[in-house]
Amino acid sequence: MIRIAAGTDIRTGILFFSKEAAFGLYNGEGGIFRGEYLQTFPRMSSGGKQEYCIGLGEKALTKREVMEAAACAASCMLEHKIYQFYVDTAGIETFLTEDNFPYFIQGLYLGGYEPPQFGKHTRKQADITLLPAKEGCIAGLSQKQAEAAVEQGMHMAEGILFARDMVNYPGNLLRPADFAESICRQMEGLDVEAEIIDKDRLENMGMGGLLTVGGGSAFPPCMIVLRYRGAKDKDGEVLGMIGKGVTCDTGGYCLKPSGSMAGIRGDMAGGAAVAGCIYALAKNRVEANVTGVIPICENRISPDSYLPGDVITMYDQTKVEICNTDAEGRLILGDAAAYAVECEGVSRMVDIATLTGAVVNLFGFSVGGVLSDDEELYAQFERAGTASQEQYARIPFYSEHEEMLKSMAADLKNLGPDYCGTITAGLFIRHFAKGKPWLHMDIAGTAWVDTPIWKFQSKGATGAGVTTLYEMCK
Template sequence: MRIRISSGTDIKTGILFFTKAAASKLYDGEGGVFQGEYLQTLPRLSLGGKQECCVGLGEKALTKREVMEAAACGTAFMREHKISRFYVDVTGLKGMLTEEKFTCLIQGICLGGYEQPNFGAEKRYEVEAILTGDLEEVTGLTKEHLEVLLSQGQHMAQAISFARDMVNYPGNLLRPADFAEAIRMQMEDLDVEVEIFQQNQLEEMEMGGLLTVGSGSAYPPCMVVLRYRGAKAEKKSETLGLIGKGVTCDTGGYCLKPSGSMAGIRGDMAGGAAVAGCIYALAADRVEVNVTGVIPICENRISPGSYLPGDVITMYNKTRVEICNTDAEGRLILGDAVAYAVEREGVEQVVDIATLTGAVVNLFGFSIGGVLCDSDELYTRFEEAKDRSTEQYARIPYFAEHEEMLKSGCADIKNLGPDYCGTITAGLFIRRFAKERPWLHMDIAGTAWVDGPIWKFQSKGATGAGVSTLYELCKGKEK
């Protein structure tokens, strides 16, 4: 979607916003059909012959998420009616749009118009939205500042849409090499160094976790490394490592998933997509930070050469792992990637993100992600980042007894704990490879996909979870 600011437009179709008080004036206080309730919509034909969608704001001040929802509500209406060019009049939002809420407005306009990739005869169509109304008066910001915020909001929406597209792609159209190439193309024309390690290079590096999981597929594994160096040379800046799981097809291997879980096996690379989306937005906005992204990519399938429960494998950092369950594969490839990021890329802090455990869904459902962290300073910055992004996460505690659950009788560690504490033990497995660097783990297994949207800026399928929070976490280091 393309959005631009204009003082006026000849377009005859648009979106208007009304508080409950403003809505009552539409009918001279007689209480018409449209009450201005939050997210209530009413299509109408204005006296000037314009076709308009009225969106209710309710009667209280809106949060950032509510601004996004209100904007998405209007553009979703336009999408449903195949309207590809419309205006968005912000007059009704006067007094509500701070800097952060203005970028949320832009994100909402874009994400409300998001459509899944379509592989049939019907293709996506180009959409243009014109922001009208006296934006400088409504927001109290200068035109130049508004243009900067407009770009940032669009970049974030593009990053989230990219992550959604990757997760929404069918597995047969997004093999490991396809995912890696899509990431490379997304970074074109940006100041991001992209390096793709192919299977022969992974073998030379002895990436045992990634190679073992990928051994059951005819489509070889690979690993994408993204290096963004936005910090000014004279400014000392640590490099933050972002590690994202990239399993493009996860059958569970010989520990085969139940049939009810098979529909979602194509989306087990949402963590990797979130890392790529975050770095795209950082580079597009020229944020002054240094970030390295590492995305291990493979398929987890069944074949005569697949790994089996009871196997013992050697990871990149020479840790020996007892395989207890082949469906606990994400932590294996992330362990390799984390070790690589620390030892070869020299990252000073580690943040990993993955659709890792069903246990986190049982714990928090589909609107809250789970977080483990061994650094209070890092988690404080994460909390601030999630509040700016409007995503929802909750910290999960862990103690020494949880680490004991991963002890193996025949190797250094096993890849599965007992039937309980699954989210904790999965995260702690990955932590072992961070080499005592400050570490934070995001489990988005519940939030990366929704069968029915929870908020109006979501659509059925992939949500792009994690992109905006990772971005805000990185941007926080700039300050």
């Protein structure tokens, strides 16, 4: 919880100092606080309060750096097991704007994040009081405007943290039905219609891709549809968000190498991002019409599992030759995309998935890959990425890349050659968008970090994609 108050009797707090403002501050052990960017420094105030000083450096801060400074403050408190504290915004006031103030709030939330706990420790939510630089004023906003910005930032952060929690959950505690039900619970009380389509209905619908991948597990597949209509014209254009929801991915009979097994529980980060985004949209009453479709399953090995060489029939009757059972995400996303066009009437489509190792080889763990066949949709996405401060790079594609998916035995095959893996994976999904403006986000490298790159990350799930999808709708 974050609130704004002119004063507080809380005894522990955070102060921010630029390098210039930090001149002359030092600790009792002779260490010097120079106000270097993200330097931390404990001190006792003249009033007997325990305070932690956070350095801001000597240059103007970007939105990402504002988030990092806030996250640094919260993580400092978390490190010392302090869950109630105040944040004096006076030192950072010159860097806060109406645009980045919600991201400052987001940074406070993300920096204080603890992953789900399954042992004796129970995680706690921080109770934070913001002290305005001036009476009732932060970032040049009135008290009412500042409170609205705090709410916006909190809800965005809650969407990200929901996505992080889902990805961080152990696979044995988040089966397909568990994931779908968790999403439904997250949407309770919001203007979101949540519908779970169970295995029996999937069979009646002919969802061949999703049923094939999920058929090797004792825990049946399902699909959740989230409908949010926040635009003034509720019958107007609808953006379709398709998110991969593989809660356990062994690779099937094309078994993953042992070094990759630790991350198989997180192959539903795309679906978690869609759910987190729609939660934030609904909480902040953003004027947009969105339908999220999240196909959910496990990709396991059993006597009934699909095999390389099989030919399956997708929801839209496309015949697909299976070349690799670890190229499963595109199969379930293809079914979901075709369903979104045919049954949900989406006018544009964005799909998001931890889809290929190839994108990690391209961009590492800080940049996601993007393909799109529509310049207007991509321009909207690019503006959203600038606003969210997530990093993506567009990957070009041409007709010869589409030729790589042609099959001798079927209409398509689910794997291209040993090169251009990110491109061919995306183009496979594009086939099922049925000519609608389409954009594909591959977050295989950015959805998880073993070593945090920025202060607002923590080891494990990052919640990648939530804020960029949110900004696209906003």
